[in-house]
Structure formats: C-alpha cells, structure tokens
Amino acid sequence: xxxxxxxxxxxxxxxxxxxxxxxxxxxxxxxxxxxxxxxxxxxxxxxxxxxxxxxxxxxxxxxxxxxxxxxxxxxxxxxxxxxxxxxxxxxxxxxxxxxxxxxxxxxxxxxxxxxxxxxxxxxxxxxxxxxxxxxxxxxxxxxxxxxxxxxxxxxxxxxxxxxxxxxxxxxxxxxxxxxxxxxxxxxxxxxxxxxxxxxxxxxxxxxxxxxxxxxxxxxxxxxxxxxxxxxxxxxxxxxxxxxxxxxxxxxxxxxxxxxxxxxxxxxxxxxxxxxxxxxxxxxxxxxxxxxxxxxxxxxxxxxxxxxxxxxxxxxxxxxxx
Numbered sequence: 001x002x003x004x005x006x007x008x009x010x011x012x013x014x015x016x017x018x019x020x021x022x023x024x025x026x027x028x029x030x031x032x033x034x035x036x037x038x039x040x041x042x043x044x045x046x047x048x049x050x051x052x053x054x055x056x057x058x059x060x061x062x063x064x065x066x067x068x069x070x071x072x073x074x075x076x077x078x079x080x081x082x083x084x085x086x087x088x089x090x091x092x093x094x095x096x097x098x099x100x101x102x103x104x105x106x107x108x109x110x111x112x113x114x115x116x117x118x119x120x121x122x123x124x125x126x127x128x129x130x131x132x133x134x135x136x137x138x139x140x141x142x143x144x145x146x147x148x149x150x151x152x153x154x155x156x157x158x159x160x161x162x163x164x165x166x167x168x169x170x171x172x173x174x175x176x177x178x179x180x181x182x183x184x185x186x187x188x189x190x191x192x193x194x195x196x197x198x199x200x201x202x203x204x205x206x207x208x209x210x211x212x213x214x215x216x217x218x219x220x221x222x223x224x225x226x227x228x229x230x231x232x233x234x235x236x237x238x239x240x241x242x243x244x245x246x247x248x249x250x251x252x253x254x255x256x257x258x259x260x261x262x263x264x265x266x267x268x269x270x271x272x273x274x275x276x277x278x279x280x281x282x283x284x285x286x287x288x289x290x291x292x293x294x295x296x297x298x299x300x301x302x303x304x305x306x307x308x309x310x311x312x313x314x315x316x317x318x319x320x321x
Contacts, residue, residue: 021256031305031306032255032305037301040220042114045258046254047098049248049254051100053248058247059078060240064212064240066150069110070150076103076104077101078100079099097110097111097112108149109128114157121159129151129189129191153193155194158195159173160193170200171194172206172209173192174192175190214227215238215241215245220296229242299313
C-alpha cells in the first residue's frame with residue numbers, strides 16, 4: 001500500500017527476534033491501546049493481524065470474508081506463510097497480505113491496495129494469482145486435482161477507469177481465462193476485485209462482501225459502524241467482526257506496527273508523532289497534533305489519550321482545518 005511498498009518497521013531485532021520499536025513509539029502505542037482508540041485496518045500489518053489472530057472470532061471473520069467474496073461456503077480456513085518463493089534463482093519474491101487455505105486445499109490471497117502504483121496493477125494481480133496456482137499442486141498429483149485459487153484484491157481506487165461505464169465505478173470485477181468466443185476455458189484460477197468504497201449498485205449476492213468492505217474501510221468511523229450494526233441480515237457477522245476488531249485495537253503490538261508503517265514512520269522522523277523535546281505537556285501536544293493529522297480518533301478520544309483538556313484539542317483541530 002501507499003504505492004504497495006510493504007510496511008517497514010525500521011526496528012532492530014534482538015535475541016528473541018521480536019521487533020524492538022523505539023521506546024517513545026511503544027509508549028504512544030500503549031496509550032492508544034489502553035484507551036481502545038479506533039485502529040485503522042487499512043494497512044498490511046493490522047489487516048493481517050485482524051484475520052490471523054489465534055482468537056476464534058478472527059478465524060470466523062476470515063471464513064466469513066472468504067465465503068462472501070468467493071461465493072463458496074467456507075467451513076475451514078487457516079492463514080499460511082505470506083511469502084511465495086520464486087521458482088528460479090534471482091526470481092521475484094512475492095509477499096502476500098493474507099495468504100490462506102480453505103475447504104480441502106482451495107487457496108486464496110487477500111490483498112489491500114489503497115493507491116495506484118507506477119507498475120501495472122492488473123499484471124501484478126495476474127502474477128500473484130499464477131504463482132499461487134502454480135504452487136497449489138503437489139508432486140505426482142494429476143492436474144485435474146488442482147484446487148481452485150482465488151486472488152482477491154480490496155482496492156481503494158478505480159482500477160478499471162478505462163472501461164466506459166455510464167454508472168461510474170463498479171464495486172466488483174472478476175477475471176478468469178476465457179476462449180475467444182467468450183466461453184470459460186478454465187475457472188480454477190480467479191482474480192477478484194472489490195472496491196472498498198462500495199460505489200454504485202452492489203451486484204446480486206455480494207451484499208455480505210460489500211458489508212465487509214465497508215467495515216474494513218470505515219471501522220474508525222462511528223457512523224459507519226452504527227449503520228452496519230442496524231443491518232439485520234449481517235448482525236451476526238457484525239458482532240463477530242467488532243469483537244475481533246476490539247481485541248486487536250487493545251493490543252500494543254498492533255498499534256506499534258500501525259504507527260511504524262511507512263507513512264507513520266516518515267511522520268515520526270519529521271517529529272510529527274513524537275516531539276524531540278522531553279516534558280509531559282510538549283509530548284502531549286505533539287501526540288495530539290499527530291493523531292489529528294492522521295485522523296486517529298475524535299477530539300474527545302484524543303483528549304483522553306493525551307490528558308489534554310478537550311477545549312485545547314478542539315483548538316488544535318480547528319487550526320488544522
């Protein structure tokens with residue numbers, strides 16, 4: 001994301017091989033987690049943690065998303081190693097956001113793509129899907145036993161803007177191999193695109209997929225959550241998603257990874273997240289400015305985390321408008 005450069009935490013590893021984030025950043029992460037601040041899911045680290053956490057509700061969310069987006073009933077699912085090893089020396093290494101296996105060997109990769117990169121995103125999707133499919137068959141097995149593979153992209157822009165559509169952006173696109181007469185050549189490999197902003201009409205049978213996109217895109221917005229909670233047909237999924245989300249949002253580790261994404265790290269280096277000056281008030285003001293700039297919570301929530309008076313945070317917010 002952010003031109004699809006993967007999150008760089010810029011940390012040193014110790015003997016335990018666990019991330020050793022800067023102490024100041026960990027202090028801020030602890031405060032954010034303690035106050036249950038709204039944690040964005042639209043970065044690689046938090047999104048993967050949301051779906052791969054050992055808690056049963058996270059696995060239930062993974063199964064629900066896979067079912068909603070592939071159109072198949074999903075009974076079992078597990079997140080696998082995210083690295084696709086190249087087939088040749090010096091081959092291109094691919095690192096997937098959520099690489100998973102479900103229903104007796106079927107495979108899926110769920111990727112977040114928030115901005116257009118300079119490279120060709122459609123060819124990138126094809127490359128990922130082909131590597132996923134090529135690695136799905138074990139030695140000695142017949143080709144006809146190869147499982148279905150789904151390369152899923154959650155995008156936040158119009159990838160198909162050259163397609164003339166009087167109704168504007170479409171929520172869903174599916175790509176598979178077809179013959180020149182339009183008939184399906186093979187459907188074992190499918191590339192699926194879902195627009196996180198859920199524009200236009202939602203195609204039949206994709207309401208649950210649309211709700212998941214709305215949740216991932218708008219989980220930090222109370223109004224979005226309120227609307228999703230009122231959808232009677234999605235109430236069970238909503239409760240499950242909210243439980244898994246609140247668990248992740250309460251973890252210092254999740255906040256630390258989020259705050260050390262490329263964008264947050266750049267802000268950190270420029271002194272926008274953590275002031276170089278020591279001292280409680282200056283630190284609190286610096287944290288508040290940064291949280292406002294990144295849209296991390298309402299003024300009331302930011303006042304709780306930083307300990308600043310609400311009136312002071314509201315003045316800071318007014319100054320940034």
